[in-house]
Amino acid sequence: MTVEAHKETLEFKAEVSQVLDLVIRSLYSNKEIFLRELISNASDAAEKLRFEALSDDGLYEGDGGELRIRVTVDKEAGTLTVSDNGIGLSRQEIVETIGSIASSGTKRFFEKLTGDQAKDSQLIGQFGVGFYSSYIVADRVTIVSRRAGLGAEHGVHWESDGRGSYTLETVERAARGTDVTLHLKEDEKEFLDPWRLRSIISKFSDHIALPVEMLKDADEGPEGDEAEAGEDKPKDKGPVWEKVNRGTALWMRNKADVTEEEYQEFYKHLSHDYDPPLAYVHNRVEGTNEYTTLLFVPSKAPWDLWDRDQKHGIKLYVRRVFIMDQADKLLPHYLRFVKGVVDSDDLPLNVSRELLQHNRKIDTIRQANTKRILGLLETLATDEPEKYAEFWKEFGRVIKEGPAEDFANRERLGGLLRFSTTHGEGEAQTETLDGYIERMKEGQDKIYFITADSPAAARHSPHLEVFRKKGVEVVLLSDRVDEWLVNHMHEYKGKHLQSVTKGDLDLGSLADAEEKAKTEQAAKEHGTLLERLKTALGERVDKVRPSARLVDSPACLVVGEYDMSANLARVLKAVGQDAPVQRPTLEVNLDHPLVKRLETEEDETRFADLGLILFDQAQLAEGGQLDDPAAFVGRLNSLMLATLDPQGRIILP
Template sequence: MKQFKTESKKLLDLMINSIYTNKEIFLRELISNASDAEDKLYLKSLTDSDVKLDQDSLSIRITPDKDARTLTISDNGIGMTAKELERNLGTIAHSGSEEFKAANAEHQGDDVDIIGQFGVGFYSAFMVAKEVKVTTRACGEDVAHTWTSDGLEGYAIEDGQRDHCGTDIVLTLKDDVEGEGGEQGERYSRFLEEWTLKDLVRTYSNYVRHPIQMMVTKSRQKPKPEDAGDDYKPEYEDYTELETINSMTPIWKKSKADVTPEEYNEFYKSTFHDWEDPARTITFHAEGTLEYDALLFVPGKAPFDLYSKDYEKGLALYSSNVLIMEKCADLLPDYYNFVRGIVDSPDVSLNISRETLQQNRQLHAIANRIEKKVTSELEAMRDQDREAYEKFFESFGRGLKFGIYSSYGMKASELADLLLFWSARENKMVTLAEYAKAMPAGQKAVYYAAGDSRDRLAKMPVVKAALDHGFDVLLCTADVDEFTFQAMRQYTAKNLPKVYEDDAAREAVEKAVADGAEPELEDRTLDLKNVASGDVDFASEDEKKEAEEATKENEDLFKGMKDALGDKVTKVAVSARLTDAPAAITSEGPVSLEMERVMAAGPDADQAPKAQRVLELNAKHPVFAKLQAAEKDGDADKVKLYAGLLYDQALLVVGILPDDPVAFAQQVCELM
């Protein structure tokens, strides 16, 4: 018995019990090693005329034996000499494949793709096996050698028997363990079941370039006997047949011209268990310092759990056609968590388990490229197929908005132009860029209203006032909209007609354009303003002056109304923007009415900040004359009644219930 050359027991115990968290990946590791061995033999045949090889003859065989409780993985690859066997398996964490890759780097990709890390992945077999026997015969040698170990202290190497070059790895599986004390047991015998083995191969090694074969049980109808009567019932028999259980050629490695849209759709639906075709298929290949293939899909419909805490984002990550991670979250930003797909790169740096990716610049580089590609594809969908994009945005737009909010506006430049909002004037969904292009020349802000109902927002006095002044308003009904705009603060509109403050300059340019000159364009930064905010100033200068004068003239009235309302409002004033409504509730400060409403529905409602409410009155409305008359008559009770009614009415208009609905109803009855 030879001892392992590294501190065997501690390192081996660490690898078996700590590094690998999923026992079933042992089969992936051993198949990857077998694939490496066959690629090495193929490469040797290209440079050594003595090696005669038909590439189609290369294959990997899986053989379960329930009676002997063994699982055998065989290949007809390059095999190992006694010295290589000693070096590769006698030294834990030594990788013959890694050495081979380094020595033959110029041949990688020439129908040869070494997966690597033989000396590490091999030891995952001890997670399920109590003994491992490796019988191997190197190409060009007449003798075979057998390596045997129980994975504890050491190993033994002796002469073995094998007719041709290649390697047989025989695992004697551990005994099944019954669960105790409510803990789940471990049934190692499942790795001898045909269905389990086929499922593991198709999950982890489906796209290994060499055929993975196994004898499988099938059923067929027996021939009908010649003397069978009319009441004969068909009889069936089981038989075994050698079957290739992996598909070998991944669809993402094929040229896009060689794959039909229907084939992409079927692959998406079968792989990601969706009933609908994807809304967009994205495929690209990167070469250079970093090589990888990517096949991405934008689903046609959001999964039911997309916005739940249990949803897991991520792309399937392959290394040389071998599944490394089913969902690699680092490849997608949170706002593109709906994207599904596959990335396959031989250049991704992996740690020794192949299960946990190191945080490396290769992975970040791939993620950055994927993000840019998804963004450009969504922009293309927005511009080329608006109907499809609006359907996409209905399902996934909330996540894009949240991406701006959660990044504190840092991602606004990448995501803002992907957003859609309902235009109160156009009665359709528009982008911020489309809103900006349709603005009047002097408009300096993007106006929006936020609430829970588009119909209610459209009827709000402040929205109607904006429309009456010629300004469009975006009606925002998603709970994240207000927070998104607060995080953005501003939007830079590109290529807008240049605004000239000087009348002479403007007239000169207008004349030049009339004579055929190209109009001058500019990028303009626009503030994002809630029309229910107290600092919105779309009223004309004359309207503002009238409002200021009316406020001064009615100071006593407003003081009485403020006293009646108490701390419900910060002030009462005349509005410069209302046209036909008697009153409106607006807000001052960083917290809007919509933000207050959303936060009040959250888990920390008691601690949620409140909006600083302002009751704005329309001095031209008949109700205002009633208020003036009550104040002039010294009827403080009537002023108090009117103030409460107007305040509660204004709240109802914006979708907020009065603090005391019963009292509001009683006040209406009193007035009647």
């Protein structure tokens, strides 16, 4: 059939040009990874064909499903080609996958770039350089592909020098699959050396389950249409292909036979991450439910970890046949950063995402995977605390989602949590709940905590004053997710978690009976002041009462024991959600000079202004925002002016 030529020149999306520039500039020192990336893409293409062929074996086009990857060189032309007979690409798919980066989080990825080459190279590795790594060593790249199931007349030819545009042309291609040809730069001709290529493949791609082949007489390149179509030549008519890699699924090998380097390279192939994993666990389960798992904890958080539109999960295989990527039912959502493979002997080959939701075998695998990862993290925390500190810095906020999602493992998750507390002077999250319990005062039966919108706001909150006075440690929480955490994790090892900003102050046996009696007596003696303040503040507060929490500050705001915390209300408001209207209690320190001065004020208008200033200060002290900042400034200015004489000097009392 004659192909009607359809050639056009298109511009790369702006973000692709940025990636190309950053890849070439930042990853040049490790340029041989381009071959790993291209072979990895070819392997993915083969797995996709295998999966789609489960429901349509005609996609194999009569070749029996013998999938492979081939690497060839043409020294005279200065080209290196990576070919596969996988699923292939249609014209539209090439535009979508190479001409642009189809990700809703791409903008956020670029916002994270710092301009620091070392830091950016790590981020680019997390982003996944893939095909674009070709331009580290090539000044021009050609792709010839045809998608399985389409006619030969639907082949597509793509070419670009990576400088802003590419050409796209419809061509005739008999065989399905893809050829990626790199026109190597003059100073990169080392990659035409077959021995050099074999060593790279052995180093980076030995674990690929698909055979990676090169010509046995590798100094000769393929010739004619037969080679372009990816067909074996008869052995008596020319060179033969031989497998360069081991070509067996790494996860199916005995752990004792897999080296640390092989695990690391498999992780990089699996995740397209530039950095090695922080830790991993490899298991074979036998019995009524037989499966193999190989799970990795990354060393760096992926740039799209918090992207709600991004799918997360691990690869699912059934008897070494790839079934689906990002199988999110194999781990809970709070472990979405984990990369890996599950290969089941028992699931049906036609299993779908819908079936996974209601499959008891999947539930069993999910529970076991969760326990293995938590066990791995517990071992890391115990045996390698410095490495666990790195993990917590990257993934701590995600782990804090766990107690709300995974009730069965709530206690284990509690042991993995790290916090800042008033025990140390620094703000690093290094303290554990177990350490807190060990340091509890005699008679203390609660774990006290405070939530705020910043570490400084938590550490300097007026609510902590009585706790500092009595030497009682308080956990300082300032991540947004902390509100979610404490609303679902009410106790740990029998110790109730108690907010210091809610309800009546409850110090249990730590409370001083004499101080309690003094506070009760003060409420009677200063009843007139408390009533005047309640009248002045009106609906802003539920009540006004003497405080047993305050030592140095004049006032603070407290919500009911079962009310939403003021910080959570601010968090909800910040993300555009409605929070219930609730009136706090204003607690005043009757020993503070400002409160004593307020009590002597006879002018009701001036008293009301001073009372409102006290209320607004209490809001600001806990990180709140004022409803009417201008009115607060006006009252404060009036108060300041009242302290000055006509010459501008401060009038001392």
